[in-house]
Amino acid sequence: MATSDPTVKTTAAVDETGVETDTILQTRGLRKQFGGLTATDDVDFGIDEGELRCLIGPNGAGKSTFLKLLTGRLEPTAGSIYYDGDEIGHLPSHERVSRGISMKFQVPSIYPDLSVRENLRIPLQRIADPDTFEQRTRETLERFHLEGTADETAANLSHGQQQRLEIAMAMTLEPTLMLLDEPVAGLSVEETAEVADLLRTINAEDDVAFVVIEHDIDFVETIADQVTVLHDGAIFREGSIEDVRNDPAVKRIYLGEEE
Numbered sequence: 001m002a003t004s005d006p007t008v009k010t011t012a013a014v015d016e017t018g019v020e021t022d023t024i025l026q027t028r029g030l031r032k033q034f035g036g037l038t039a040t041d042d043v044d045f046g047i048d049e050g051e052l053r054c055l056i057g058p059n060g061a062g063k064s065t066f067l068k069l070l071t072g073r074l075e076p077t078a079g080s081i082y083y084d085g086d087e088i089g090h091l092p093s094h095e096r097v098s099r100g101i102s103m104k105f106q107v108p109s110i111y112p113d114l115s116v117r118e119n120l121r122i123p124l125q126r127i128a129d130p131d132t133f134e135q136r137t138r139e140t141l142e143r144f145h146l147e148g149t150a151d152e153t154a155a156n157l158s159h160g161q162q163q164r165l166e167i168a169m170a171m172t173l174e175p176t177l178m179l180l181d182e183p184v185a186g187l188s189v190e191e192t193a194e195v196a197d198l199l200r201t202i203n204a205e206d207d208v209a210f211v212v213i214e215h216d217i218d219f220v221e222t223i224a225d226q227v228t229v230l231h232d233g234a235i236f237r238e239g240s241i242e243d244v245r246n247d248p249a250v251k252r253i254y255l256g257e258e259e
């Protein structure tokens with residue numbers, strides 16, 4: 001991996017070499033240690049505006065830790081995170097959200113006792129005008145095919161509908177970058193295809209960039225052009241899904257063998 005200078009500010013418009021770039025998010029020398037264990041090992045990772053990137057790697061590779069550093073759930077031991085030109089590594093999660101980074105973890109963040117409509121109204125609360133508020137609620141229900149379940153308690157939805165509701169809630173915040181941790185874990189084949197379709201549509205229509213952690217390689221193949229493979233906390237490979245899938249060294253790390 002190329003060496004990096006974490007003091008260099010990378011902007012969305014111009015990188016440290018002065019070249020124009022569409023990079024929306026960039027990490028420089030990002031590191032996280034838990035005592036003697038290095039879970040994120042000097043990672044230089046970049047993603048362009050509107051890109052859909054999957055993050056894969058064997059169990060314990062450091063995928064969730066890396067995502068938590070991006071969201072602000074974890075503090076880095078060293079290194080920097082630049083988003084839209086600003087260093088955000090020190091900002092709390094809610095400030096990252098208000099800058100356009102949306103996040104969805106494996107644990108559902110919907111309110112199970114509230115109806116679908118009531119759940120959606122939580123992130124829409126910031127809209128002061130009552131007509132606009134109602135209109136946005138209606139539009140979101142329609143767009144995410146949730147009209148038929150609007151008055152259902154969220155706990156009674158299928159797993160796939162709950163995923164859709166969560167993604168809908170995240171989208172009401174009009175993000176430019178979405179971070180998703182295993183969005184199809186535990187879903188049926190049909191529900192997985194539905195989520196894949198939804199992510200592709202959002203990516204294309206709203207120009208939202210995605211970083212998606214996923215174990216299901218078939219799902220990865222249906223949504224992502226470029227893939228980053230993490231291993232032992234570091235970037236092991238980056239490339240097209242075909243290249244990565246056919247790389248013998250990648251196969252070996254999945255089998256628990258070193259290169």
Ligand SMILES: Nc1ncnc2c1ncn2[C@@H]1O[C@H](COP(=O)(O)OP(=O)(O)OP(=O)(O)O)[C@@H](O)[C@H]1O
Nearest residue numbers: 034037038039057058059060061062063064065066
């Ligand atoms: N809070 C923590 N305290 C100590 N060690 C941790 C903590 N969180 C993660 N780790 C360790 O850091 C390493 C990377 O874990 P992480 O969960 O990021 O990997 P992962 O690639 O997401 O794994 P999986 O695919 O199994 O979810 C593992 O060795 C894990 O045990």
